[in-house]
Amino acid sequence: MDLTLSPTTTPQRAGLYIHIPFCRKKCHYCDFYSTGAATKGRIDEFIAALRQEMELQRSFWPDEYDTLYLGGGTPSLLSLDQLAEIIDTVRKTFPLTQDAEQTIEANPDDITPAYLRGVRSLGFNRLSLGLQSLRDENLIWLGRRHKVAQGLWAIEAARQAGFNNLSLDLIFGLPERLPTAGQGQNSLSLWLRELDEAICYEPEHLSCYQLSYEPHTLIMRQKQQGLIQPLTEAEEADYFLETSALLESRGYLHYEVSNFSRGEKWLSRHNQKYWQHIPYLGLGPSAHSFARGRRCWNHRSLSLYCQTLKQGSLPIAGEEILGPEELRLETLYLGFRTRRGIHLTEFCRRFGQNLLSDPPGLANRLIDEGKLEVRGEWLCPTRQGLAIADALALMW
Numbered sequence: 001m002d003l004t005l006s007p008t009t010t011p012q013r014a015g016l017y018i019h020i021p022f023c024r025k026k027c028h029y030c031d032f033y034s035t036g037a038a039t040k041g042r043i044d045e046f047i048a049a050l051r052q053e054m055e056l057q058r059s060f061w062p063d064e065y066d067t068l069y070l071g072g073g074t075p076s077l078l079s080l081d082q083l084a085e086i087i088d089t090v091r092k093t094f095p096l097t098q099d100a101e102q103t104i105e106a107n108p109d110d111i112t113p114a115y116l117r118g119v120r121s122l123g124f125n126r127l128s129l130g131l132q133s134l135r136d137e138n139l140i141w142l143g144r145r146h147k148v149a150q151g152l153w154a155i156e157a158a159r160q161a162g163f164n165n166l167s168l169d170l171i172f173g174l175p176e177r178l179p180t181a182g183q184g185q186n187s188l189s190l191w192l193r194e195l196d197e198a199i200c201y202e203p204e205h206l207s208c209y210q211l212s213y214e215p216h217t218l219i220m221r222q223k224q225q226g227l228i229q230p231l232t233e234a235e236e237a238d239y240f241l242e243t244s245a246l247l248e249s250r251g252y253l254h255y256e257v258s259n260f261s262r263g264e265k266w267l268s269r270h271n272q273k274y275w276q277h278i279p280y281l282g283l284g285p286s287a288h289s290f291a292r293g294r295r296c297w298n299h300r301s302l303s304l305y306c307q308t309l310k311q312g313s314l315p316i317a318g319e320e321i322l323g324p325e326e327l328r329l330e331t332l333y334l335g336f337r338t339r340r341g342i343h344l345t346e347f348c349r350r351f352g353q354n355l356l357s358d359p360p361g362l363a364n365r366l367i368d369e370g371k372l373e374v375r376g377e378w379l380c381p382t383r384q385g386l387a388i389a390d391a392l393a394l395m396w
């Protein structure tokens with residue numbers, strides 16, 4: 001089975017991301033921006049501000065878009081009418097291609113068959129389900145609202161509603177826990193069993209994230225208090241490599257550190273824009289945008305976001321202009337996180353560096369160690385290379 005990527009799949013049109021900043025409750029590991037105040041009035045106020053932001057951004061972003069991604073937060077907290085209002089404004093404001101990939105994230109306990117059919121009829125053709133785990137004790141520890149049975153039901157319901165492009169989110173590398181932290185046993189074999197069960201549902205796409213301990217989260221406090229036993233670096237590497245091996249043995253393409261698809265057809269077109277420096281416009285609180293070497297981000301506060309837009313200004317909190325060195329480093333960092341890797345000639349043209357010979361001996365050593373390989377014009381990380389993708393980038 002050929003698990004390489006063809007260079008022709010490089011997407012070039014812009015992507016559109018909308019951040020829905022509401023969650024019913026905060027999960028214990030999450031540091032994405034969201035607020036719990038999801039009243040109808042608050043959501044309507046947000047949608048009014050979002051429509052204003054679209055209007056203001058219209059002239060700055062004349063590009064054609066071939067992806068739309070509603071993430072969060074929890075987009076599935078919005079009613080079908082509220083979603084329709086957003087989508088209607090998107091279509092009137094931004095040119096979406098006929099074949100645009102249109103993704104919405106959903107939590108299993110928010111959805112009903114009618115809701116999923118409604119979402120499908122609004123034009124969403126890709127559903128990303130926040131399953132996270134197939135063990136109830138882990139879902140509780142992670143602070144998720146749903147049970148495993150609801151997650152599995154949601155997969156079936158999505159299929160029946162006509163979603164033939166389904167992505168499942170899973171988290172691995174959970175720690176051993178003391179009773180005071182909600183006792184739980186975890187091991188590599190238990191995780192692989194969970195993953196096996198998820199594969200049985202034949203999702204077109206899987207995002208498998210290694211658990212990370214973000215500042216100000218409950219699990220970080222438990223770690224600091226010694227209530228949990230996080231994985232060692234060696235254990236983390238084992239989880240990563242075994243996850244990749246299992247999924248590739250079942251026909252999944254491990255195309256980015258945390259992402260797997262059943263072949264090129266089901267790659268996340270939207271996420272590739274982040275990894276390949278292709279322009280994307282982010283709308284909503286905390287959303288990031290990138291174009292022509294400039295990255296900017298919105299206020300990480302719903303109130304400030306709404307207030308700024310009411311005053312007729314864009315809700316931009318900050319920006320950075322990436323100079324040649326920053327772009328070079330990001331190209332390395334992002335490129336080594338994808339199986340496609342880095343195009344050698346293109347990299348040399350942009351940054352004047354031949355990665356195979358500068359610095360001398362480095363590429364050959366990493367190739368000999370089985371971390372990199374050359375495929376035609378591309379310098380690509382192997383599975384072992386993906387496991388240390390961030391460190392690889394720093395070596396150049």
Ligand code: SF4
Nearest residue numbers: 023026027030072073
């Ligand atoms: S539902 Fe998603 S965005 Fe909301 S708190 Fe949980 S992980 Fe974070």
